[in-house]
Amino acid sequence: MTVLCLVEHESGVPIEASLRALTAARVLAAGPAPAADPALAGDAAQGGDAAQGGDAALAGDAALAGDAAQGGDAGLAGGPGLAAVVFGAGSLDAEVLGSYGVGVVHAVGPDPDPGYAPLAWARCLHSLMESVGAVAVVAAGTGRGAEVMAHLGAITGLPVAANCVSAEWDGIGVCRLVRQRWGGLLLEDAILEAPVALLTVAAEAVPPAPTPEPVPVEVRVVRPELDEADLAVMAAESAERASGASLATARVVVGGGRGVGGPEGFAPLEELAGLLGGVVGVSRVVTSEGWRPHTMQVGQTGTRITPEVYLACGISGAIQHMAGCSGAKHIIAVNKDPGAPMVSAADYAVIGDLHEVIPALVAALRERGLT
Amino acid sequence: MEIGVCVKRVPMVGGTIVLTPDGQEVDTRMSGFTISPHEECAVEEAVRITERLGGTVSVLTLGPAVAAEQLRDALALGAGRAVLLETDGAGWGPIATAAAIADEVRRRAEAGSGYDLLLLGNEAADTGDYQVGVRVAHLLGWPCVTGIKHIEFTEGGLRAGREYRGVSETFDLSLPAVVTVKEGINLPRYPSLPGRLRAKRAQIEVYPVSPAPEGLRTQGLRVPAATRQQARIIGTGVEAVPALVGLLDELGVLS
Ligand SMILES: Cc1cc2nc3c(=O)[nH]c(=O)nc-3n(C[C@H](O)[C@H](O)[C@H](O)COP(=O)(O)OP(=O)(O)OC[C@H]3O[C@@H](n4cnc5c(N)ncnc54)[C@H](O)[C@@H]3O)c2cc1C
Ligand SMILES: Nc1ncnc2c1ncn2[C@@H]1O[C@H](COP(=O)(O)O)[C@@H](O)[C@H]1O
Numbered sequence: 001m002t003v004l005c006l007v008e009h010e011s012g013v014p015i016e017a018s019l020r021a022l023t024a025a026r027v028l029a030a031g032p033a034p035a036a037d038p039a040l041a042g043d044a045a046q047g048g049d050a051a052q053g054g055d056a057a058l059a060g061d062a063a064l065a066g067d068a069a070q071g072g073d074a075g076l077a078g079g080p081g082l083a084a085v086v087f088g089a090g091s092l093d094a095e096v097l098g099s100y101g102v103g104v105v106h107a108v109g110p111d112p113d114p115g116y117a118p119l120a121w122a123r124c125l126h127s128l129m130e131s132v133g134a135v136a137v138v139a140a141g142t143g144r145g146a147e148v149m150a151h152l153g154a155i156t157g158l159p160v161a162a163n164c165v166s167a168e169w170d171g172i173g174v175c176r177l178v179r180q181r182w183g184g185l186l187l188e189d190a191i192l193e194a195p196v197a198l199l200t201v202a203a204e205a206v207p208p209a210p211t212p213e214p215v216p217v218e219v220r221v222v223r224p225e226l227d228e229a230d231l232a233v234m235a236a237e238s239a240e241r242a243s244g245a246s247l248a249t250a251r252v253v254v255g256g257g258r259g260v261g262g263p264e265g266f267a268p269l270e271e272l273a274g275l276l277g278g279v280v281g282v283s284r285v286v287t288s289e290g291w292r293p294h295t296m297q298v299g300q301t302g303t304r305i306t307p308e309v310y311l312a313c314g315i316s317g318a319i320q321h322m323a324g325c326s327g328a329k330h331i332i333a334v335n336k337d338p339g340a341p342m343v344s345a346a347d348y349a350v351i352g353d354l355h356e357v358i359p360a361l362v363a364a365l366r367e368r369g370l371t
Numbered sequence: 372m373e374i375g376v377c378v379k380r381v382p383m384v385g386g387t388i389v390l391t392p393d394g395q396e397v398d399t400r401m402s403g404f405t406i407s408p409h410e411e412c413a414v415e416e417a418v419r420i421t422e423r424l425g426g427t428v429s430v431l432t433l434g435p436a437v438a439a440e441q442l443r444d445a446l447a448l449g450a451g452r453a454v455l456l457e458t459d460g461a462g463w464g465p466i467a468t469a470a471a472i473a474d475e476v477r478r479r480a481e482a483g484s485g486y487d488l489l490l491l492g493n494e495a496a497d498t499g500d501y502q503v504g505v506r507v508a509h510l511l512g513w514p515c516v517t518g519i520k521h522i523e524f525t526e527g528g529l530r531a532g533r534e535y536r537g538v539s540e541t542f543d544l545s546l547p548a549v550v551t552v553k554e555g556i557n558l559p560r561y562p563s564l565p566g567r568l569r570a571k572r573a574q575i576e577v578y579p580v581s582p583a584p585e586g587l588r589t590q591g592l593r594v595p596a597a598t599r600q601q602a603r604i605i606g607t608g609v610e611a612v613p614a615l616v617g618l619l620d621e622l623g624v625l626s
Contacts, residue, residue, distance in 0.1 A: 010536070118515075118516070143533070150517070154509035154510075158586065159465075159466060160465075160502055160587075161587050162494075181592065182384065185384070187595050189593070233514045236541050284408075288558065297555070308622060343602050347600075347602055348602055349602040349604050350604075351606075351607045352608035357611065361615055361616070
């Protein structure tokens, strides 16, 4: 009995969204053991690693941990245990996963390594889910995580709870969870009742936290038997990466909204972003007016940013825009209107015309020797 | 090319989001209704494809009778046919929604003019379930890809592109297929006056559907607690610039 977590990685290094997913999955892996099926319990006892994988201390909820202790065999052993599923794991840094409480890594491939084929990934998850008797399957709420879990939901006919912020057991086969709705503008309290809980974890909501007691990791190679049809839709990746600092990872983002006034008005913002080693991000008004491409849009239907500083110029701070920038560590608003929602939402504000403030700021930074 | 586009009627939320007192739904007494930006782009993409290659765009929605408003909006933009899968207004989960959409796709195929392509949004604006398109594809046995920002047609199929973590990916799919798209794939047009007039007069096909319970049940909605306080005003106009430079320095972004 296990909680399976799909872990995405880049050149062997797990991506942060997957570490967040593992952090959330660990709570489920700590129990209480939700099923009393003797066949499944036997499976858990025999795979002793499952016991080590659990981390009751991390349940963060004494009642839950207590329940786990009374919850039968697997519970006594500390819950169902946490296992990772990794595709193309050749270069994987398994130790990092151990530090997140993963007892077993199911390494799919490398021969044959299916590459990214959403249906094939879901089929592998499905067969692992059945062979280990998983009680939950968790993935990060990334493009791939959401896509693979949707396929798994369709294959199994089970519901999928997307973009969870937290999840814990509330009895056998019952999961009490909180998930994001409206792009994170609202939270939903929900009950997921299903023989296997399928969920994705909201990409920014759960801070990644290693367990205080890392566990030794056992890597098991899985060689999937795949149908040709499962590989029919497969990603062909272009070798080149998008150039320059990308919006999602930039340390500084200079935001421009309708207040910029037109496509030419962005020159000073771009100059400022250059001086600060950052990039320009924009509101939806800017992209729907065609002033800048959609790739630069910050928000619910654009990119979510997490810079050190977000300098939002001429942006009103509509709720859908805030959904994309509230992950910024510090927000500085530059706005003519002291009543703009962005001014309330920001940490600091300059009240004034961005067409005066930004060029003056650029000049002052140049004077300080920034280039 | 016969293209079906699935759109969902959702409340239009502005600067703030207000819930009903029981916390069960978004309060829509003061707001209008719309569809998600991804779905607006799906409609636009379908219209552009049929303008190029010929064929019809059918727009489908599952919802209450008033969801006809969203169908007419799509008709005004160039869709030629509209189908309402009419519910009694209760919320539907993604499993039942996908089943009802798949039934309509089969009905259309049996009538002899089946869809070659089904376009949906990557996720609905309200529930954000990220799954209806994939579930429909499985029910039909069609290939499927999600989150697409570029579509081109190839011999016998289509090539769909997206970016993932800074790397561009393309997928080749045979037709018929299900593709879910994201805002940014195109810049939707505004409706023309003749389009609006045509939409007003158009017939909408209505099929009643009945719901089935699902394993994910909403207990209630809430607005997350605000994490920031009112901003500290550091100055007005250009006079604020020295303080602004000082602040940027303090925040460690000047080195
Ligand atoms: C489902 C949905 C998804 C959406 N997704 C997104 C999204 O991803 N991203 C997004 O940004 N929006 C999104 N929106 C749109 C959003 O609701 C707003 O319409 C949009 O963010 C407003 O853009 P804005 O702030 O640039 O323009 P406005 O709201 O018009 O604000 C302009 C601001 O500029 C200020 N200003 C004007 N002139 C000056 C000047 N000279 N100097 C300084 N300040 C000035 C004004 O005081 C005002 O505050 C979405 C909407 C919906 C319905
Ligand atoms: N009630 C509905 N009627 C028509 N299409 C829908 C409905 N619900 C969802 N969809 C489509 O499925 C997409 C994904 O929705 P979801 O999986 O709920 O996030 C949406 O963008 C729509 O294109």
